[in-house]
Amino acid sequence: MSMSRRGFVGALAVGAGAFSSDTADAGTIEHFEGYPDRYGLLHDTTLCVGCRSCEVACAKVNALPKPKQKAGDLDIFESVRRTTTTAYTVVNRYQEADGETPPVYRKLQCMHCNEPCCAAVCLVHAFTKTPEGPILYDPEVCIGCRYCIMACPYYALAYDYDNPIDPQVLRCTMCYSRIRDGLNPGCADACPAGAITFGRRDDLLKVARDRIRKFPDRYINHVFGEYEFGGTSWLMLAGVPFRELDLHDGVTHESLPAIGTSYLSVVPLIVTIYPGLLAAFYAFTKRKDTLAKRELEAALAQAREDAQEEMKVGLSKAAEKAKKDKERAVETAVKKALAEQGEGGPS
């Protein structure tokens, strides 16, 4: 989904949340079951014998270097491995053989989740969930932020840290091109024990439940990947609790994108409410300032008026006093004159 500059500016105005209209976001009541007829793979860990033919086949199909350790080399199981840039799938041993109990193995790879969090968190939309099931990666837009690797709950993604020019995010592709050509994924064809079955996900769920029903003592009564974090394309059956296979058992059925990006619905709210709110704060501040100024001016004016009044009163008092003084002076002078005249008389 590429955008022109105009589209970008338009998007800025509307807010990021508006673009998630294709996917089921928090707030709608609709539930997207997933693309119908999509493919999946069933990994029956009770059948896995740890021969690692799947690793060899995967390397061959993806033109990667062949795994150095051969099938009989059990030393490789001493440590728990993870996928790398040259090994898109690995098989680990999670329980050693114990008398009659056989060892327990599991194959790790990208689970091709129904609602992949790698796709949701990629800021350049480099991942696409295809209707057939596999998740595709576009190295042409990837900027190498590695948010997808950080987010993946299955630790399935690897990065080319050694490559300064063209580092890519590398992982199992569910042999997308082979599936499109009507072939099976390489690992499914290679497994001699039938621990990997490829088919339509709905069919595989029925098969898995059927196996549990037929052999209740052999399996834990749960198909891992049916609903965990929204469900995955890789379904697992096991005879031991899934926690012991390093799988997060008992997690919510809500998808990680729903959990992890639901917060973004707040963004348009902030963008729309804050301006008004902050303008209001600013207006209150200004109003307080204006009122304070007005009060000050009023107080000054009042003070000036009071001063004027005082002056007037003082002046009039002074005038009164002056008048009285003058009258007294005149009286005194008249009296004095009269007294002088009386003394002088007609003589």
Next chain:
Amino acid sequence: MSVATADGGRNGIFTPFNLVTGVILLGGAIILTIRFTTGLASTTNLSNTNPWGLWIGFDVMAGVALAAGGFVISSAVFLFGMKEYQSVVRPALLTGFLGYALVVLGLLADLGRPWRLPFPFIKQAGPTSPLFEVSLCVALYLTVLFIETTPAVFEWLGLKWWRQLVGKLTIVLTMFGLILSTMHQSTLGAMYMVTPTKLHPLWYSSQIPVQFFISAIAAGISMIIVEGWVSHSAFHHQAQISDEEFRNINFGLAKGGAVVLVTYLAVKVVALSLENEWRLLATSWGAWYLVELIGFVVAPCILFVVAYRERRLGLARLAAAMTVLGVVLNRFNVTFIAFNWQVPQEMRYAPAWTEVWVTVSLITFAVVVFRWVATRMPIMYDHPDYPALH
């Protein structure tokens, strides 16, 4: 105003400060050259299990939080009318701008293909991603901060018309900055909501975005105190405010810091209750969580209150330093200490010395630029030709 002692001093350009920073920066440049020519593996301890390390944990996560002082103080002064803090606005904005520049530089070092940094905006957008929102907001906010620091530049260059133009934009830019900061500070935390199985439950919470935002405010306030502590002695000759006024500002900030830290504590406690995680406090991770919470949130909060009431600047500065360390510790915990907590020890991450050197050199670079700007431009003082901003 006088420029740095380059001209008069006997050492000329080889002052102790220049020598130390020069060595650090040179080392950083060499390491980055190796990184860009041979790939990330040669200069980092990053792995497929730990794709994000110190450069994201400090340069991006902590860097953004510590640069929050810009929006906090500019909002306080221009939107909420707290004019008594006018004199710390410019240093805070400069710190903010340089902080965000550091973030971008750190990103350029860390991205697999840094030349594709603008791709989310020009090639293909992934708007469902919290990181898309963060990058958009950070890009816009960096622009806002840049514009908000130009008044000092224009004053220095004597470009009156330009200076008046950007002066008129102050309110709008401040509002825009607060909006953007609210969004990206919290979304940086929201980035971790997609990893409930990988982040330890004591740090993972549906409240992470709120926690990140509030702690960023606390970090911003504290960084202003810390930056003021350093600048006030380095640029004392430039200061126009009295010591009394300076102290009042610090105590006001301390009061604010205490309130924010108490709020942050409340949010954290509510998050613990919401997910009913009390029994986790009795584990060793719980002890570490309590170290972060009590040692670096409650303790500085109390110290801020005491500092404010007793008017003791030293305590306020100590509390501010602790808050800064606490926020950095929190970001480290979320990014690589309490992240991947269930992964076996041999696959856990610890930063390589080259990563630490690069981070330190980026900080040094910011300090050097800050010093260069502050010695020449009216950051610590008001230019006499221009009335005080608003």
Next chain:
Amino acid sequence: MTAKYVALLVTGLVLIGTVPCAPAVAAESALRGIPPATVVMQFPEELGAMQRPAVEFDHAAHTEALKAEGCEKCHVVDDKGLTPALTSTLAVDGRNPLIDVYHDTCMGCHEQRVVDGLKAGPVTCGECHQKRAPGESERVAMAFDYSLHARHVLTYPEKCDTCHHVYDEVEKKLRYEKGKEEACRACHGAVDVEKNLSLANASHRQCIACHLDRAGQQLDGGPVECAGCHDAAKLGGIKQLEEIPRLVRGQPDSLWVKAPGATSAMVAFNHLSHEPREKFCTTCHHDRLRSCAECHGLTAVLDGGGVTMERAHHLESSDYSCAGCHRRATSGRDCAGCHDGVSLAGEQGACKVCHDGPRPSKEEPPPLQTGSPQVVELAELPAASDDFPEKVKIDVLANEYEASEMPHMKILAKLDAPIRASRLGRQFHGTVEAMCAGCHHHSPVGERPPRCAACHGPTAAATVDRPGLKVAYHRQCIGCHQRMGIDKQGCTDCHAEKEVTP
């Protein structure tokens, strides 16, 4: 002054760091084992909660210490002998009186022994009511199997009334009734119900009294100490008879399994041959020693626990049903290769193996002879031919490996031997070619089977959960080897690696 704050801070941080860690990881140790002879003195629920930890009473120590005085020192002895009841608590009821009695008796005795200069037990509260980690009793249940029963029978031949009795409701007393001997647990449950003692009390009263009696008469008797019956190691040391004589209680040798109202063919059941297979009658007769049909009829009734006759005999997961025991037999190493592989249940003709008798009618069916039904004898394995090849070359998928040369006849011979040796195997297989279905499944036996590739395509048919050809071969062969404990499970054990031409 700032230094003071810093010091306080550091101290605070150190405290915070250490205090939560201290109670943090409570070490999860294994439960403490309580020896078999230790009685945990716990109040019954109706007397309320205990205020102090329960006393763990070491019975063995007390019997040792009071050897001279004997059991009568504490226990009630009546005309029949020793009883589990205590003289001190007899007729004492209620919480506080009981507490007082225990305190007076125990502490009183201990204090007296101190006065007498003997080794004595605790007298203070905390020494008896010790706070301990949660514990688990090591006491195992007494297993009174055929061998032990036979040894008792040999001691008291024809004297079943020595131990067995029934309770006469009318006369309200115990009496013996021949032919109605049952296991003790048929009437004695977990707790005392008025005069009906619990299994523990009844066994102790019955067994230990007799053993004590014989010990008193210098005769060879059974254990009188707790550990003698309830210690796992000691139980394992109890002498087993080589030849266990048959426990005769009037049971038939062979009988018809039938039910009134049933319409399908009756099943001839050889009770005699089944008896030595288990150690207790109650393994099958899990409630009482009577016919299954008495409780499990055609319809579910309360007496039968809601289990119909069909379920009682056919449920493969049951511990008591015919099919359950037979199913468990096929999980043995010799059989699991085929039987625990692709499901064989429901194959045609399986019902006929048992339901081979006449259909129920108004007349009684003819009585069965001892030893019926006769177990079939299998024909000999056929010689190698085109239909039964000596070796089979599987080359249809040869790619990274060479073709596999399967030693067909060798495998057949190895599978055939234990079938032939087992009565169960012969009876249920019926014919020598039945075992072909173990590998050549979902196809008619005895004839030339279809090629594996006819049903197993190159890749798995996910909709019907049918594996592809490569997986089918591997799962069939390697699966069988795994179940039968055969070491040929590696790649090159069956097919050589192809030389890669450079």
